[in-house]
Amino acid sequence: MSEISNTTSHSTADRESAAGRDDRLELRLWLRLLTCSTMIERRMRAMLRQQFETTLPRFDVLAQLERVSEGMTMGELSQRLMVSNGNITGLVDRLVEEGAIRRLPSQTDRRSTRVSLTPEGRKIFAAMSSAHAQWIDQVFAGVGREDKLRLYDLLGKLKGSARVSAGSSDT
Amino acid sequence: MSEISNTTSHSTADRESAAGRDDRLELRLWLRLLTCSTMIERRMRAMLRQQFETTLPRFDVLAQLERVSEGMTMGELSQRLMVSNGNITGLVDRLVEEGAIRRLPSQTDRRSTRVSLTPEGRKIFAAMSSAHAQWIDQVFAGVGREDKLRLYDLLGKLKGSARVSAGSSDT
Numbered sequence: 001m002s003e004i005s006n007t008t009s010h011s012t013a014d015r016e017s018a019a020g021r022d023d024r025l026e027l028r029l030w031l032r033l034l035t036c037s038t039m040i041e042r043r044m045r046a047m048l049r050q051q052f053e054t055t056l057p058r059f060d061v062l063a064q065l066e067r068v069s070e071g072m073t074m075g076e077l078s079q080r081l082m083v084s085n086g087n088i089t090g091l092v093d094r095l096v097e098e099g100a101i102r103r104l105p106s107q108t109d110r111r112s113t114r115v116s117l118t119p120e121g122r123k124i125f126a127a128m129s130s131a132h133a134q135w136i137d138q139v140f141a142g143v144g145r146e147d148k149l150r151l152y153d154l155l156g157k158l159k160g161s162a163r164v165s166a167g168s169s170d171t
Numbered sequence: 172m173s174e175i176s177n178t179t180s181h182s183t184a185d186r187e188s189a190a191g192r193d194d195r196l197e198l199r200l201w202l203r204l205l206t207c208s209t210m211i212e213r214r215m216r217a218m219l220r221q222q223f224e225t226t227l228p229r230f231d232v233l234a235q236l237e238r239v240s241e242g243m244t245m246g247e248l249s250q251r252l253m254v255s256n257g258n259i260t261g262l263v264d265r266l267v268e269e270g271a272i273r274r275l276p277s278q279t280d281r282r283s284t285r286v287s288l289t290p291e292g293r294k295i296f297a298a299m300s301s302a303h304a305q306w307i308d309q310v311f312a313g314v315g316r317e318d319k320l321r322l323y324d325l326l327g328k329l330k331g332s333a334r335v336s337a338g339s340s341d342t
Contacts, residue, residue: 013247013250013251014250014251014253015251015252015253017235017238017251018231018234018235018237018238018251020238023304024304024307024308025316025319025320025323026304026307026308026310026311026319027304027307028323029311029319029322029323029326030211030307030310030311032323032326032327032330033204033207033208033211033326034208034211034212035253035330036204036208036326036329036330036333037204037205037207037208037209038208038253039253039330039333039334039337040201040204040205040333041205042253043333043336043337060189063189064188064189066189067188067189067191076184079184079185080184080185080186080188080189081186082185082186082206082209082210082213133194133195133197133198136195136197136198136201137195137197138336139197139201139329139332139333139336140197140200140201140329140332141332141335141336142328142329142331142332142335142336143325143328143329143332145196147325147328148196148197148200149196150321150325151200151322151325151326151329152196152199152200152203154314154318154321154322154325155200155203155204155207155322156203157313157314157318158207158310158311158313158314158322159203159206159207159210160313161310161311161312161313161314162207162210162211162214162310162311163210164312164313165214165309165310165312165313166210166214
């Protein structure tokens, strides 16, 4: 196992540039993780804008709804997107206006309206989703399959660890 | 090497919930990476708010400036934070008003003003930085040292791959 090395040069400054050689592995690891996710997210934003004139938050809402035929409540949607309810209300309103999603009145509770994709929304999303999968493939093209599986496993461990740490001291 | 498994349950829905069992490894990997970085970022935001009544973007600006005694231009700062220049102008203005950072007029170009930490800003950041490092340690507490080194290496490969893919087709 190699020791950590500084692969960041001045011409490619990023979030990792805040880590010094003497910083702890954990901090360097976090800044590298953040750099990767920011780079990939930024690329997805650019591609969605260029090729579909849409935004990442809109894509994310459609992606979550595509998984469930019965729709989901705003609470479920915000939990899955890991953002606050208020952040997606306006987004959902606009997607409803445009006909990509619709509100289904709940049979049990008027307050917990469900939203779901319309057939039109499902069609729009299918095209975006297929292109998005290709862009993601390109992002990972330089990482071998064994390394991808290893990375997937290690991120699973990190996710478990982060969840435990959040549960132990959040107020 | 284990095959990918779905560790997401309904009670812990997150960004990964948009991935189906039949989805490609690359997509599942991206959504897991995004889930990890979102969880950790959310936790840092919460802790900074609770313990220092400050925000993550403010912390990030101070963290970048802490590395360089000679300060940096707004362009350098926005590149390192991986956000647009416009996004940090207001932030920097407020930090200047509060006395945490100051503007240094450039000797060569009036337009490329540099910003740097004040002694007071350096003191404030030292306290936040030490707490932040502890929170990050907690987040990674459930991941062994060998796994952390492996993860660091694999994320380095991913970063290289993502950079190549961005360079090859960005317009």
